[in-house]
Amino acid sequence: xxxxxxxxxxxxxxxxxxxxxxxxxxxxxxxxxxxxxxxxxxxxxxxxxxxxxxxxxxxxxxxxxxxxxxxxxxxxxxxxxxxxxxxxxxxxxxxxxxxxxxxxxxxxx
Amino acid sequence: xxxxxxxxxxxxxxxxxxxxxxxxxxxxxxxxxxxxxxxxxxxxxxxxxxxxxxxxxxxxxxxxxxxxxxxxxxxxxxxxxxxxxxxxxxxxxxxxxxxxxxxxxxxxxxxxxxxxxxx
Numbered sequence: 261x262x263x264x265x266x267x268x269x270x271x272x273x274x275x276x277x278x279x280x281x282x283x284x285x286x287x288x289x290x291x292x293x294x295x296x297x298x299x300x301x302x303x304x305x306x307x308x309x310x311x312x313x314x315x316x317x318x319x320x321x322x323x324x325x326x327x328x329x330x331x332x333x334x335x336x337x338x339x340x341x342x343x344x345x346x347x348x349x350x351x352x353x354x355x356x357x358x359x360x361x362x363x364x365x366x367x368x369x
Numbered sequence: 370x371x372x373x374x375x376x377x378x379x380x381x382x383x384x385x386x387x388x389x390x391x392x393x394x395x396x397x398x399x400x401x402x403x404x405x406x407x408x409x410x411x412x413x414x415x416x417x418x419x420x421x422x423x424x425x426x427x428x429x430x431x432x433x434x435x436x437x438x439x440x441x442x443x444x445x446x447x448x449x450x451x452x453x454x455x456x457x458x459x460x461x462x463x464x465x466x467x468x469x470x471x472x473x474x475x476x477x478x479x480x481x482x483x484x485x486x487x488x
Contacts, residue, residue, distance in 0.1 A: 263413070296474035298414070305464060305481060306414065311474035349414050353472045356428045358404075358416035 264289065264350055266361035272340045273369045280364045282333040282350030290331035294353035297326055297335045300363075301346045309348075310335060342368050371395040371477045373465050378482030381455055391448040391465030391479055399423070399443035402468035404475065405450045407461035417463070418450065421471065433459075455486045 265283040272278040282289065282297075289295055295313045298306035308317055310326035313333065323338045333352070337344055345368045350361040377389040391403070405417040418429040418439035427439050438451040448465050462483050466475035 294473055298475070305478040306475070307478070308474055308476050311469060311476070317476060351414070351416075351474070356472070357430060358419075358472065360414040360416060363413040 262359065264352060264359050264361035266348075266350060266364045268362070269365045269367065271367040271369055272337075274340050274342065276340050277336060277338045278340060278366060279334050279336045280348055280350075280366070282335070282352075282361045284331050284333070284352050284354075284359065286331060288352040288354035288359050289328065289333050292353045293328075295326070295328055295333045296351045297324075297333075298349045298351070299344075299346050300349065306349065337366070340368050344368055371467065373467065373477060373479035375463060375465055375479045375482040378463065378484045380485045380487060382488055383455060383457055383486055385455055386451070386453045387455060387484060389450040389452070389463055389465075389482060389484070391450075393446045393448065393465075393467075396467070398441075398446040402471050403441065403448050404466045404468060405439060405448075406464045406466050406475065406478075407459075408464070408481070409458075409461040412461075415461070419468070419472065420448070452484070455484075457486050460484060460486045 297310040300306040313328045314326040325336045348364045372394045374392045404419045420427045420439045436454045440449045462481040464481045465479045467477040469476045
């Protein structure tokens, strides 16, 4: 149950796009479509943004998109807004367990 | 609306036990897989345990195996986490979270309950 690897920080100006990577292995990210992304504001519970690599739950803006290539998944936030400043976590099914990334703090400059 | 409300957190000495509860409402609890996920202060998320909709399948993380037990009472719409032999490193906010399917994704989360293990 090794953690997935995310960059600790990312940043962008309002209106710009930012992509956050999430690297796992052939036993988790590379093996399954069950990759998800979560947004967490300080003091709040995480919120589901993306499930099954690139699907958005109802109510999540289409500015948030997900993709995967091999053992690396990515979250792209387009048209950055001030309220997008938060921590972002990826997760992947790994065979009767779930691995999370270490989290990426997104700063909107 | 879907609600998950955790309770039972507090300060406990190393080696002692604690039981967390998660009361569910706003959905048909007995048809959903549910998990416990924790977050140490200032740290990232860590998956802890899962139980299937009927409690027949359960898995826990290696870090808590043999010490933590997940269970559910569908008649009470409640999820539990029995934590024994607590360690300082178990200090965290514990969230219960609903799964869309089985190990698919966590679509609803509770507000969390803080467990502090300290002498």
